[in-house]
Amino acid sequence: MSDKDKLAAAVFHKMMEKDFCSQWMGIEPILLEEGHCKIKMTVKREMLNGYSIMHGGIAFAFADSAFAFASNSYGRIAVSINGSMSYARSAKEGEVLIAEAKALNVNYKTADFDVNVMNEAGEIYYFFRGTVYRSSKEVLEQSLDQ
Amino acid sequence: MSDKDKLAAAVFHKMMEKDFCSQWMGIEPILLEEGHCKIKMTVKREMLNGYSIMHGGIAFAFADSAFAFASNSYGRIAVSINGSMSYARSAKEGEVLIAEAKALNVNYKTADFDVNVMNEAGEIYYFFRGTVYRSSKEVLEQSLDQ
Protein backbone atom coordinates (compact mmCIF):
# COMPACT_ATOMS: atom_id res chain seq x y z
CA MET A 1 0.00 0.00 0.00
CA SER A 2 1.53 3.31 -1.11
CA ASP A 3 1.69 6.38 1.16
CA LYS A 4 -0.87 8.05 -1.09
CA ASP A 5 -3.32 5.21 -0.67
CA LYS A 6 -2.73 5.19 3.09
CA LEU A 7 -3.61 8.89 3.15
CA ALA A 8 -6.75 8.25 1.09
CA ALA A 9 -7.83 5.55 3.56
CA ALA A 10 -7.06 7.72 6.61
CA VAL A 11 -9.10 10.58 5.13
CA PHE A 12 -12.03 8.25 4.43
CA HIS A 13 -12.07 6.92 7.98
CA LYS A 14 -11.79 10.37 9.54
CA MET A 15 -14.60 11.71 7.33
CA MET A 16 -16.84 8.71 8.01
CA GLU A 17 -16.55 9.10 11.81
CA LYS A 18 -19.27 11.72 11.97
CA ASP A 19 -20.78 11.27 8.49
CA PHE A 20 -24.13 10.17 9.90
CA CYS A 21 -25.73 10.31 6.48
CA SER A 22 -23.25 7.93 4.85
CA GLN A 23 -23.61 5.74 7.92
CA TRP A 24 -27.41 5.81 7.50
CA MET A 25 -26.98 4.79 3.86
CA GLY A 26 -24.86 1.85 5.03
CA ILE A 27 -21.88 2.83 2.90
CA GLU A 28 -18.87 0.49 2.97
CA PRO A 29 -15.53 1.04 1.23
CA ILE A 30 -14.36 -1.30 -1.52
CA LEU A 31 -11.37 0.66 -2.84
CA LEU A 32 -9.70 3.82 -1.52
CA GLU A 33 -6.94 5.38 -3.60
CA GLU A 34 -5.75 8.88 -4.35
CA GLY A 35 -8.42 10.48 -6.58
CA HIS A 36 -10.30 7.22 -6.97
CA CYS A 37 -12.69 5.24 -4.79
CA LYS A 38 -15.35 2.56 -4.89
CA ILE A 39 -18.00 2.24 -2.21
CA LYS A 40 -21.14 0.14 -1.92
CA MET A 41 -24.55 0.13 -0.26
CA THR A 42 -27.84 -1.78 -0.42
CA VAL A 43 -31.08 -0.01 -1.38
CA LYS A 44 -33.42 0.00 1.60
CA ARG A 45 -37.06 0.86 2.09
CA GLU A 46 -36.43 4.42 3.37
CA MET A 47 -34.60 5.12 0.09
CA LEU A 48 -37.64 4.54 -2.14
CA ASN A 49 -39.80 7.24 -3.75
CA GLY A 50 -43.53 7.13 -4.49
CA TYR A 51 -42.92 4.99 -7.59
CA SER A 52 -41.26 2.26 -5.48
CA ILE A 53 -37.86 2.84 -7.04
CA MET A 54 -34.83 4.41 -5.38
CA HIS A 55 -35.34 8.16 -4.86
CA GLY A 56 -33.15 10.10 -7.28
CA GLY A 57 -31.83 12.16 -4.39
CA ILE A 58 -30.49 9.08 -2.64
CA ALA A 59 -28.76 8.02 -5.84
CA PHE A 60 -27.23 11.49 -5.84
CA ALA A 61 -26.32 11.31 -2.13
CA PHE A 62 -24.59 7.97 -2.63
CA ALA A 63 -22.59 9.32 -5.59
CA ASP A 64 -21.89 12.54 -3.68
CA SER A 65 -20.34 10.56 -0.82
CA ALA A 66 -18.01 8.78 -3.26
CA PHE A 67 -17.22 12.18 -4.78
CA ALA A 68 -16.39 13.59 -1.31
CA PHE A 69 -14.10 10.69 -0.39
CA ALA A 70 -12.25 10.84 -3.72
CA SER A 71 -11.91 14.62 -3.82
CA ASN A 72 -10.65 14.81 -0.22
CA SER A 73 -8.32 11.83 -0.72
CA TYR A 74 -5.38 14.05 -1.65
CA GLY A 75 -5.37 15.31 1.95
CA ARG A 76 -6.67 18.85 1.38
CA ILE A 77 -10.25 19.70 2.36
CA ALA A 78 -12.40 19.79 -0.79
CA VAL A 79 -15.80 21.49 -0.74
CA SER A 80 -18.47 20.67 -3.30
CA ILE A 81 -19.48 23.62 -5.49
CA ASN A 82 -21.92 21.83 -7.76
CA GLY A 83 -22.94 18.43 -9.05
CA SER A 84 -25.28 16.95 -11.62
CA MET A 85 -26.80 13.56 -12.26
CA SER A 86 -28.32 11.79 -15.28
CA TYR A 87 -30.68 8.89 -14.63
CA ALA A 88 -30.34 5.87 -16.91
CA ARG A 89 -32.08 3.09 -14.96
CA SER A 90 -34.01 2.65 -11.72
CA ALA A 91 -32.75 0.75 -8.69
CA LYS A 92 -35.08 -1.41 -6.61
CA GLU A 93 -35.23 -2.24 -2.91
CA GLY A 94 -32.60 -4.81 -1.96
CA GLU A 95 -30.25 -4.10 -4.88
CA VAL A 96 -26.56 -3.71 -4.11
CA LEU A 97 -25.12 -0.61 -5.75
CA ILE A 98 -21.51 0.43 -6.27
CA ALA A 99 -20.35 4.03 -6.77
CA GLU A 100 -17.01 4.54 -8.45
CA ALA A 101 -15.49 8.04 -8.36
CA LYS A 102 -12.64 9.06 -10.67
CA ALA A 103 -10.86 12.37 -11.10
CA LEU A 104 -11.44 13.99 -14.47
CA ASN A 105 -9.31 17.01 -13.88
CA VAL A 106 -7.45 18.29 -10.81
CA ASN A 107 -6.30 21.90 -10.71
CA TYR A 108 -4.73 23.67 -7.75
CA LYS A 109 -7.94 25.32 -6.61
CA THR A 110 -10.71 23.27 -8.24
CA ALA A 111 -11.23 19.71 -9.45
CA ASP A 112 -13.84 17.72 -11.41
CA PHE A 113 -14.88 14.13 -10.82
CA ASP A 114 -17.13 11.59 -12.49
CA VAL A 115 -19.02 9.07 -10.38
CA ASN A 116 -20.76 6.12 -12.00
CA VAL A 117 -23.31 4.26 -9.90
CA MET A 118 -23.75 0.68 -11.07
CA ASN A 119 -25.05 -2.71 -10.02
CA GLU A 120 -22.71 -5.58 -9.16
CA ALA A 121 -22.65 -6.65 -12.80
CA GLY A 122 -21.23 -3.26 -13.77
CA GLU A 123 -24.37 -1.91 -15.49
CA ILE A 124 -24.46 1.85 -14.91
CA TYR A 125 -27.72 3.24 -13.46
CA TYR A 126 -26.73 6.84 -12.66
CA PHE A 127 -24.05 9.16 -14.05
CA PHE A 128 -22.84 11.88 -11.64
CA ARG A 129 -20.39 14.72 -12.37
CA GLY A 130 -19.26 17.26 -9.79
CA THR A 131 -16.83 20.08 -9.04
CA VAL A 132 -15.04 20.93 -5.78
CA TYR A 133 -13.18 23.93 -4.46
CA ARG A 134 -9.91 22.75 -2.91
CA SER A 135 -9.03 24.63 0.28
CA SER A 136 -5.51 24.79 1.69
CA LYS A 137 -6.53 23.11 4.96
CA GLU A 138 -5.59 19.51 5.63
CA VAL A 139 -8.37 17.01 6.47
CA LEU A 140 -6.24 15.17 9.00
CA GLU A 141 -5.17 18.30 10.89
CA GLN A 142 -8.64 19.74 11.37
CA SER A 143 -11.52 19.18 13.68
CA LEU A 144 -14.15 18.66 11.00
CA ASP A 145 -17.24 19.61 12.91
CA GLN A 146 -17.08 23.35 13.24
CA MET B 1 -59.30 26.22 -4.73
CA SER B 2 -59.18 25.71 -8.50
CA ASP B 3 -59.54 22.29 -10.13
CA LYS B 4 -55.89 22.50 -11.17
CA ASP B 5 -54.77 23.07 -7.59
CA LYS B 6 -57.02 20.22 -6.40
CA LEU B 7 -55.32 17.95 -8.92
CA ALA B 8 -51.86 19.08 -7.75
CA ALA B 9 -52.82 18.29 -4.14
CA ALA B 10 -54.30 14.89 -5.07
CA VAL B 11 -51.14 13.98 -6.98
CA PHE B 12 -48.96 15.00 -4.02
CA HIS B 13 -50.93 12.88 -1.59
CA LYS B 14 -50.96 9.85 -3.88
CA MET B 15 -47.20 10.14 -4.49
CA MET B 16 -46.42 10.59 -0.80
CA GLU B 17 -48.34 7.44 0.21
CA LYS B 18 -45.40 5.17 -0.55
CA ASP B 19 -42.64 7.77 -0.84
CA PHE B 20 -40.76 6.34 2.13
CA CYS B 21 -37.76 8.58 1.44
CA SER B 22 -39.75 11.83 1.56
CA GLN B 23 -41.45 10.45 4.67
CA TRP B 24 -38.04 9.73 6.19
CA MET B 25 -36.98 13.30 5.42
CA GLY B 26 -40.08 14.51 7.25
CA ILE B 27 -41.37 16.50 4.26
CA GLU B 28 -44.57 18.51 4.77
CA PRO B 29 -46.44 20.49 2.11
CA ILE B 30 -46.79 24.27 2.39
CA LEU B 31 -48.19 25.07 -1.06
CA LEU B 32 -49.36 22.75 -3.86
CA GLU B 33 -50.32 24.31 -7.18
CA GLU B 34 -50.03 23.35 -10.82
CA GLY B 35 -46.34 23.55 -11.71
CA HIS B 36 -45.42 25.11 -8.39
CA CYS B 37 -44.94 23.80 -4.87
CA LYS B 38 -43.35 24.61 -1.53
CA ILE B 39 -42.44 21.93 0.98
CA LYS B 40 -40.49 22.00 4.23
CA MET B 41 -38.37 19.75 6.44
CA THR B 42 -36.02 20.03 9.43
CA VAL B 43 -32.37 18.98 9.15
CA LYS B 44 -31.77 15.97 11.37
CA ARG B 45 -28.68 14.14 12.56
CA GLU B 46 -28.86 11.37 9.93
CA MET B 47 -28.70 14.09 7.25
CA LEU B 48 -25.25 15.38 8.26
CA ASN B 49 -21.97 14.64 6.49
CA GLY B 50 -18.51 14.29 8.01
CA TYR B 51 -18.15 18.10 8.27
CA SER B 52 -21.27 18.33 10.49
CA ILE B 53 -23.27 20.15 7.84
CA MET B 54 -26.17 18.80 5.81
CA HIS B 55 -24.99 16.21 3.25
CA GLY B 56 -25.20 17.70 -0.23
CA GLY B 57 -27.10 14.63 -1.38
CA ILE B 58 -29.87 15.24 1.13
CA ALA B 59 -30.15 18.84 -0.03
CA PHE B 60 -30.49 17.39 -3.54
CA ALA B 61 -33.03 14.77 -2.39
CA PHE B 62 -35.16 17.42 -0.70
CA ALA B 63 -35.11 19.59 -3.85
CA ASP B 64 -35.72 16.53 -6.01
CA SER B 65 -38.90 15.72 -4.05
CA ALA B 66 -40.21 19.25 -4.64
CA PHE B 67 -39.27 18.85 -8.31
CA ALA B 68 -41.19 15.55 -8.49
CA PHE B 69 -44.33 16.98 -6.88
CA ALA B 70 -44.31 20.05 -9.14
CA SER B 71 -43.54 18.19 -12.36
CA ASN B 72 -46.22 15.55 -11.71
CA SER B 73 -48.76 18.18 -10.60
CA TYR B 74 -50.22 18.50 -14.11
CA GLY B 75 -51.56 14.97 -13.72
CA ARG B 76 -49.26 13.15 -16.17
CA ILE B 77 -46.45 10.97 -14.81
CA ALA B 78 -43.14 12.85 -15.09
CA VAL B 79 -39.85 10.99 -14.86
CA SER B 80 -36.63 12.76 -13.95
CA ILE B 81 -33.98 12.65 -16.68
CA ASN B 82 -31.35 14.77 -14.98
CA GLY B 83 -30.78 17.35 -12.29
CA SER B 84 -28.02 19.58 -11.01
CA MET B 85 -27.33 21.51 -7.84
CA SER B 86 -25.14 24.46 -6.89
CA TYR B 87 -24.20 24.89 -3.24
CA ALA B 88 -24.25 28.42 -1.85
CA ARG B 89 -24.40 27.90 1.93
CA SER B 90 -24.39 25.03 4.41
CA ALA B 91 -27.37 23.97 6.52
CA LYS B 92 -26.94 22.84 10.11
CA GLU B 93 -28.75 20.29 12.27
CA GLY B 94 -32.09 21.62 13.47
CA GLU B 95 -32.55 24.20 10.70
CA VAL B 96 -35.92 24.36 8.96
CA LEU B 97 -35.55 24.39 5.19
CA ILE B 98 -38.08 25.20 2.49
CA ALA B 99 -37.87 23.98 -1.10
CA GLU B 100 -39.79 25.94 -3.72
CA ALA B 101 -40.18 24.39 -7.18
CA LYS B 102 -41.24 26.46 -10.20
CA ALA B 103 -41.67 25.49 -13.83
CA LEU B 104 -39.17 27.15 -16.15
CA ASN B 105 -40.45 25.63 -19.34
CA VAL B 106 -43.08 22.97 -20.03
CA ASN B 107 -43.15 21.26 -23.42
CA TYR B 108 -45.37 18.37 -24.42
CA LYS B 109 -42.73 15.72 -23.82
CA THR B 110 -40.20 17.37 -21.51
CA ALA B 111 -40.14 20.12 -18.90
CA ASP B 112 -37.57 22.05 -16.85
CA PHE B 113 -37.92 23.24 -13.27
CA ASP B 114 -35.93 25.35 -10.84
CA VAL B 115 -35.99 24.51 -7.14
CA ASN B 116 -34.54 26.93 -4.60
CA VAL B 117 -33.85 25.57 -1.13
CA MET B 118 -33.89 28.32 1.50
CA ASN B 119 -34.20 28.95 5.20
CA GLU B 120 -37.33 30.44 6.74
CA ALA B 121 -35.96 33.95 6.17
CA GLY B 122 -35.81 33.25 2.43
CA GLU B 123 -32.00 33.07 2.14
CA ILE B 124 -31.19 30.57 -0.60
CA TYR B 125 -28.75 27.80 0.34
CA TYR B 126 -29.00 25.48 -2.66
CA PHE B 127 -30.00 26.05 -6.29
CA PHE B 128 -31.41 23.00 -8.10
CA ARG B 129 -32.40 22.69 -11.78
CA GLY B 130 -33.87 19.57 -13.35
CA THR B 131 -35.51 18.10 -16.44
CA VAL B 132 -38.30 15.51 -16.70
CA TYR B 133 -39.69 13.35 -19.46
CA ARG B 134 -43.48 13.61 -19.41
CA SER B 135 -45.20 10.29 -20.11
CA SER B 136 -48.78 10.03 -21.33
CA LYS B 137 -49.90 8.03 -18.25
CA GLU B 138 -51.95 9.70 -15.55
CA VAL B 139 -50.66 9.64 -11.96
CA LEU B 140 -54.11 9.18 -10.48
CA GLU B 141 -55.04 6.29 -12.75
CA GLN B 142 -51.95 4.20 -12.12
CA SER B 143 -50.74 1.89 -9.46
CA LEU B 144 -47.41 3.61 -8.86
CA ASP B 145 -45.42 0.73 -7.45
CA GLN B 146 -44.73 -1.54 -10.36
Place this chain on the structure above:
Amino acid sequence: MSDKDKLAAAVFHKMMEKDFCSQWMGIEPILLEEGHCKIKMTVKREMLNGYSIMHGGIAFAFADSAFAFASNSYGRIAVSINGSMSYARSAKEGEVLIAEAKALNVNYKTADFDVNVMNEAGEIYYFFRGTVYRSSKEVLEQSLDQ
Protein backbone atom coordinates in the same frame (compact mmCIF):
# COMPACT_ATOMS: atom_id res chain seq x y z
CA MET C 1 -23.42 56.24 -12.31
CA SER C 2 -21.91 54.63 -9.22
CA ASP C 3 -18.21 53.74 -8.95
CA LYS C 4 -19.19 50.08 -9.02
CA ASP C 5 -21.07 50.51 -12.28
CA LYS C 6 -18.16 52.48 -13.75
CA LEU C 7 -15.86 49.58 -12.88
CA ALA C 8 -18.29 47.09 -14.47
CA ALA C 9 -18.33 49.18 -17.66
CA ALA C 10 -14.53 49.56 -17.71
CA VAL C 11 -14.10 45.80 -17.29
CA PHE C 12 -16.53 45.13 -20.15
CA HIS C 13 -14.71 47.45 -22.51
CA LYS C 14 -11.28 46.06 -21.63
CA MET C 15 -12.50 42.47 -22.07
CA MET C 16 -14.24 43.24 -25.38
CA GLU C 17 -11.09 44.77 -26.90
CA LYS C 18 -9.69 41.40 -27.94
CA ASP C 19 -12.80 39.27 -27.50
CA PHE C 20 -12.93 38.41 -31.18
CA CYS C 21 -15.65 35.85 -30.61
CA SER C 22 -18.06 38.29 -28.92
CA GLN C 23 -17.20 40.76 -31.69
CA TRP C 24 -18.00 38.09 -34.29
CA MET C 25 -21.35 37.47 -32.57
CA GLY C 26 -22.05 41.22 -32.82
CA ILE C 27 -22.58 41.62 -29.09
CA GLU C 28 -23.61 45.07 -27.84
CA PRO C 29 -24.07 46.15 -24.22
CA ILE C 30 -27.49 47.24 -22.93
CA LEU C 31 -26.79 47.35 -19.19
CA LEU C 32 -23.52 46.96 -17.25
CA GLU C 33 -23.67 46.85 -13.47
CA GLU C 34 -21.83 45.03 -10.71
CA GLY C 35 -22.88 41.37 -10.93
CA HIS C 36 -25.52 42.08 -13.53
CA CYS C 37 -25.50 42.74 -17.26
CA LYS C 38 -27.67 42.71 -20.35
CA ILE C 39 -26.24 42.33 -23.83
CA LYS C 40 -27.83 41.78 -27.23
CA MET C 41 -27.07 40.29 -30.64
CA THR C 42 -28.89 39.33 -33.85
CA VAL C 43 -28.95 35.71 -35.04
CA LYS C 44 -27.03 35.46 -38.30
CA ARG C 45 -26.66 32.77 -40.95
CA GLU C 46 -23.32 31.44 -39.61
CA MET C 47 -25.07 30.78 -36.27
CA LEU C 48 -27.57 28.26 -37.69
CA ASN C 49 -27.37 24.48 -37.36
CA GLY C 50 -28.55 21.83 -39.82
CA TYR C 51 -32.17 22.29 -38.71
CA SER C 52 -32.09 26.00 -39.68
CA ILE C 53 -32.38 27.15 -36.07
CA MET C 54 -29.68 28.78 -33.97
CA HIS C 55 -26.95 26.29 -33.04
CA GLY C 56 -27.22 25.45 -29.33
CA GLY C 57 -23.53 26.18 -28.93
CA ILE C 58 -23.99 29.75 -30.12
CA ALA C 59 -26.85 30.21 -27.64
CA PHE C 60 -24.39 28.95 -25.02
CA ALA C 61 -21.59 31.22 -26.28
CA PHE C 62 -23.85 34.27 -26.15
CA ALA C 63 -24.93 33.43 -22.57
CA ASP C 64 -21.33 32.62 -21.66
CA SER C 65 -20.21 36.10 -22.76
CA ALA C 66 -22.86 37.71 -20.53
CA PHE C 67 -21.70 35.39 -17.73
CA ALA C 68 -18.08 36.48 -18.26
CA PHE C 69 -18.91 40.19 -18.23
CA ALA C 70 -21.05 39.89 -15.08
CA SER C 71 -18.65 37.63 -13.19
CA ASN C 72 -15.64 39.83 -13.98
CA SER C 73 -17.59 43.03 -13.22
CA TYR C 74 -16.42 43.10 -9.59
CA GLY C 75 -12.91 43.82 -10.87
CA ARG C 76 -11.25 40.48 -10.09
CA ILE C 77 -10.51 38.06 -12.91
CA ALA C 78 -13.13 35.29 -12.91
CA VAL C 79 -12.49 32.05 -14.78
CA SER C 80 -15.32 29.77 -15.86
CA ILE C 81 -15.23 26.31 -14.26
CA ASN C 82 -18.44 24.94 -15.71
CA GLY C 83 -21.74 25.91 -17.27
CA SER C 84 -24.96 24.27 -18.35
CA MET C 85 -27.84 25.19 -20.62
CA SER C 86 -31.46 24.09 -20.97
CA TYR C 87 -33.18 24.71 -24.29
CA ALA C 88 -36.79 25.90 -24.16
CA ARG C 89 -37.34 27.36 -27.64
CA SER C 90 -35.47 27.78 -30.91
CA ALA C 91 -34.21 31.07 -32.29
CA LYS C 92 -34.37 31.82 -36.00
CA GLU C 93 -32.15 33.83 -38.34
CA GLY C 94 -32.71 37.55 -37.92
CA GLU C 95 -34.10 37.40 -34.38
CA VAL C 96 -32.72 39.84 -31.82
CA LEU C 97 -31.76 38.08 -28.60
CA ILE C 98 -30.98 39.52 -25.19
CA ALA C 99 -28.88 37.75 -22.54
CA GLU C 100 -29.34 38.88 -18.96
CA ALA C 101 -26.80 37.65 -16.37
CA LYS C 102 -27.48 37.86 -12.64
CA ALA C 103 -25.42 36.69 -9.67
CA LEU C 104 -27.01 33.84 -7.73
CA ASN C 105 -24.32 33.53 -5.14
CA VAL C 106 -20.91 35.20 -4.77
CA ASN C 107 -18.34 33.68 -2.41
CA TYR C 108 -14.76 34.82 -1.98
CA LYS C 109 -13.31 32.16 -4.28
CA THR C 110 -16.25 31.00 -6.42
CA ALA C 111 -19.52 32.43 -7.70
CA ASP C 112 -22.64 31.21 -9.52
CA PHE C 113 -24.66 33.09 -12.11
CA ASP C 114 -27.88 32.57 -14.04
CA VAL C 115 -28.18 33.87 -17.58
CA ASN C 116 -31.54 33.94 -19.32
CA VAL C 117 -31.52 34.39 -23.09
CA MET C 118 -34.75 35.90 -24.34
CA ASN C 119 -36.32 37.69 -27.28
CA GLU C 120 -37.17 41.38 -27.20
CA ALA C 121 -40.63 40.56 -25.75
CA GLY C 122 -38.95 38.89 -22.74
CA GLU C 123 -39.83 35.29 -23.68
CA ILE C 124 -37.01 33.08 -22.45
CA TYR C 125 -35.51 30.70 -25.03
CA TYR C 126 -32.45 29.39 -23.18
CA PHE C 127 -31.62 29.03 -19.48
CA PHE C 128 -27.89 29.07 -18.62
CA ARG C 129 -26.25 28.53 -15.23
CA GLY C 130 -22.52 28.70 -14.60
CA THR C 131 -19.79 28.78 -11.96
CA VAL C 132 -16.53 30.75 -11.91
CA TYR C 133 -13.34 30.59 -9.89
CA ARG C 134 -12.45 34.10 -8.73
CA SER C 135 -8.72 34.80 -8.86
CA SER C 136 -7.07 37.56 -6.85
CA LYS C 137 -5.80 39.36 -10.00
CA GLU C 138 -7.47 42.55 -11.16
CA VAL C 139 -8.86 42.71 -14.70
CA LEU C 140 -7.82 46.33 -15.18
CA GLU C 141 -4.23 45.79 -14.00
CA GLN C 142 -3.47 42.85 -16.24
CA SER C 143 -2.50 42.33 -19.82
CA LEU C 144 -5.24 39.84 -20.66
CA ASP C 145 -3.63 38.05 -23.56
CA GLN C 146 -0.97 35.86 -22.05
Place this chain on the structure above:
Amino acid sequence: MSDKDKLAAAVFHKMMEKDFCSQWMGIEPILLEEGHCKIKMTVKREMLNGYSIMHGGIAFAFADSAFAFASNSYGRIAVSINGSMSYARSAKEGEVLIAEAKALNVNYKTADFDVNVMNEAGEIYYFFRGTVYRSSKEVLEQSLDQ
Protein backbone atom coordinates in the same frame (compact mmCIF):
# COMPACT_ATOMS: atom_id res chain seq x y z
CA MET D 1 -18.77 -0.54 -43.52
CA SER D 2 -21.90 -1.76 -41.76
CA ASP D 3 -25.39 -0.50 -42.65
CA LYS D 4 -25.50 1.27 -39.27
CA ASP D 5 -22.28 3.14 -40.02
CA LYS D 6 -23.54 4.02 -43.50
CA LEU D 7 -26.66 5.50 -41.91
CA ALA D 8 -24.54 7.48 -39.42
CA ALA D 9 -22.48 8.89 -42.30
CA ALA D 10 -25.57 9.73 -44.38
CA VAL D 11 -27.13 11.54 -41.41
CA PHE D 12 -23.93 13.52 -40.84
CA HIS D 13 -23.75 14.65 -44.45
CA LYS D 14 -27.43 15.60 -44.60
CA MET D 15 -27.15 17.57 -41.32
CA MET D 16 -23.95 19.34 -42.41
CA GLU D 17 -25.49 20.55 -45.70
CA LYS D 18 -27.11 23.56 -44.05
CA ASP D 19 -25.25 23.55 -40.73
CA PHE D 20 -23.66 26.91 -41.41
CA CYS D 21 -22.31 27.11 -37.88
CA SER D 22 -20.41 23.81 -38.06
CA GLN D 23 -19.20 24.91 -41.49
CA TRP D 24 -18.02 28.21 -40.00
CA MET D 25 -16.16 26.28 -37.29
CA GLY D 26 -14.45 24.27 -40.05
CA ILE D 27 -15.62 20.94 -38.67
CA GLU D 28 -14.42 17.81 -40.48
CA PRO D 29 -15.41 14.21 -39.73
CA ILE D 30 -12.83 11.69 -38.52
CA LEU D 31 -15.12 8.82 -37.49
CA LEU D 32 -18.88 8.36 -37.95
CA GLU D 33 -20.53 5.36 -36.34
CA GLU D 34 -23.84 4.63 -34.69
CA GLY D 35 -23.85 6.50 -31.36
CA HIS D 36 -20.21 7.49 -31.71
CA CYS D 37 -18.33 10.12 -33.68
CA LYS D 38 -15.07 12.02 -33.82
CA ILE D 39 -14.77 15.39 -35.54
CA LYS D 40 -11.99 17.97 -35.67
CA MET D 41 -11.45 21.70 -36.13
CA THR D 42 -8.70 24.28 -35.78
CA VAL D 43 -9.04 27.17 -33.31
CA LYS D 44 -9.24 30.43 -35.25
CA ARG D 45 -9.05 34.08 -34.31
CA GLU D 46 -12.84 34.63 -34.26
CA MET D 47 -13.09 31.85 -31.65
CA LEU D 48 -10.99 33.68 -29.02
CA ASN D 49 -12.33 35.50 -25.96
CA GLY D 50 -10.89 38.59 -24.26
CA TYR D 51 -8.22 36.48 -22.53
CA SER D 52 -6.84 35.27 -25.90
CA ILE D 53 -7.96 31.71 -25.29
CA MET D 54 -10.79 29.87 -27.03
CA HIS D 55 -14.19 31.20 -25.94
CA GLY D 56 -15.92 28.63 -23.72
CA GLY D 57 -19.02 28.90 -25.84
CA ILE D 58 -17.14 27.79 -28.95
CA ALA D 59 -15.74 24.81 -27.03
CA PHE D 60 -19.36 24.05 -26.16
CA ALA D 61 -20.55 24.58 -29.75
CA PHE D 62 -17.88 22.23 -31.09
CA ALA D 63 -18.85 19.55 -28.54
CA ASP D 64 -22.53 20.21 -29.22
CA SER D 65 -22.02 19.51 -32.92
CA ALA D 66 -20.40 16.16 -32.13
CA PHE D 67 -23.29 15.49 -29.75
CA ALA D 68 -25.82 16.28 -32.49
CA PHE D 69 -24.14 14.03 -35.06
CA ALA D 70 -23.87 11.12 -32.62
CA SER D 71 -27.38 11.46 -31.20
CA ASN D 72 -28.96 11.70 -34.66
CA SER D 73 -26.81 8.86 -36.03
CA TYR D 74 -29.45 6.23 -35.21
CA GLY D 75 -31.64 7.79 -37.90
CA ARG D 76 -34.29 9.41 -35.70
CA ILE D 77 -34.26 13.17 -35.21
CA ALA D 78 -32.79 13.97 -31.79
CA VAL D 79 -33.33 17.38 -30.21
CA SER D 80 -31.03 18.70 -27.49
CA ILE D 81 -32.79 19.31 -24.16
CA ASN D 82 -29.77 20.37 -22.14
CA GLY D 83 -26.01 20.21 -21.98
CA SER D 84 -23.22 21.09 -19.60
CA MET D 85 -19.49 21.63 -19.87
CA SER D 86 -16.56 21.55 -17.45
CA TYR D 87 -13.40 23.41 -18.41
CA ALA D 88 -10.09 21.70 -17.66
CA ARG D 89 -7.62 23.53 -19.91
CA SER D 90 -7.57 26.41 -22.36
CA ALA D 91 -7.11 26.08 -26.11
CA LYS D 92 -5.07 28.59 -28.08
CA GLU D 93 -5.33 29.97 -31.61
CA GLY D 94 -4.05 27.47 -34.16
CA GLU D 95 -4.55 24.37 -32.03
CA VAL D 96 -6.24 21.37 -33.62
CA LEU D 97 -9.03 20.00 -31.43
CA ILE D 98 -10.88 16.72 -31.63
CA ALA D 99 -14.36 16.13 -30.17
CA GLU D 100 -15.34 12.53 -29.47
CA ALA D 101 -19.00 11.83 -28.67
CA LYS D 102 -20.10 8.55 -27.08
CA ALA D 103 -23.53 7.34 -25.97
CA LEU D 104 -23.84 6.91 -22.20
CA ASN D 105 -27.40 5.74 -22.21
CA VAL D 106 -30.00 5.44 -24.98
CA ASN D 107 -33.66 5.07 -24.04
CA TYR D 108 -36.60 5.06 -26.44
CA LYS D 109 -37.46 8.72 -25.86
CA THR D 110 -34.30 10.27 -24.41
CA ALA D 111 -30.56 9.64 -24.54
CA ASP D 112 -27.41 10.92 -22.81
CA PHE D 113 -24.00 11.44 -24.38
CA ASP D 114 -20.53 12.41 -23.21
CA VAL D 115 -18.29 14.45 -25.47
CA ASN D 116 -14.62 14.90 -24.65
CA VAL D 117 -12.77 17.69 -26.47
CA MET D 118 -9.06 16.99 -26.66
CA ASN D 119 -5.89 17.95 -28.51
CA GLU D 120 -4.21 15.65 -31.01
CA ALA D 121 -2.20 14.03 -28.20
CA GLY D 122 -5.45 12.98 -26.50
CA GLU D 123 -5.23 15.44 -23.57
CA ILE D 124 -8.79 16.40 -22.64
CA TYR D 125 -9.49 20.15 -22.44
CA TYR D 126 -13.28 20.20 -22.07
CA PHE D 127 -15.80 17.65 -20.75
CA PHE D 128 -19.33 17.95 -22.18
CA ARG D 129 -22.42 15.96 -21.19
CA GLY D 130 -25.83 16.36 -22.82
CA THR D 131 -29.33 14.95 -23.14
CA VAL D 132 -31.58 14.71 -26.21
CA TYR D 133 -35.26 14.05 -26.78
CA ARG D 134 -35.61 11.44 -29.55
CA SER D 135 -38.53 12.17 -31.88
CA SER D 136 -40.12 9.53 -34.07
CA LYS D 137 -39.24 11.38 -37.30
CA GLU D 138 -36.44 10.14 -39.52
CA VAL D 139 -33.59 12.52 -40.38
CA LEU D 140 -33.27 11.22 -43.92
CA GLU D 141 -36.99 11.52 -44.71
CA GLN D 142 -37.41 15.09 -43.58
CA SER D 143 -36.71 18.48 -44.97
CA LEU D 144 -34.67 19.77 -42.05
CA ASP D 145 -35.19 23.47 -42.47
CA GLN D 146 -38.73 24.13 -41.43
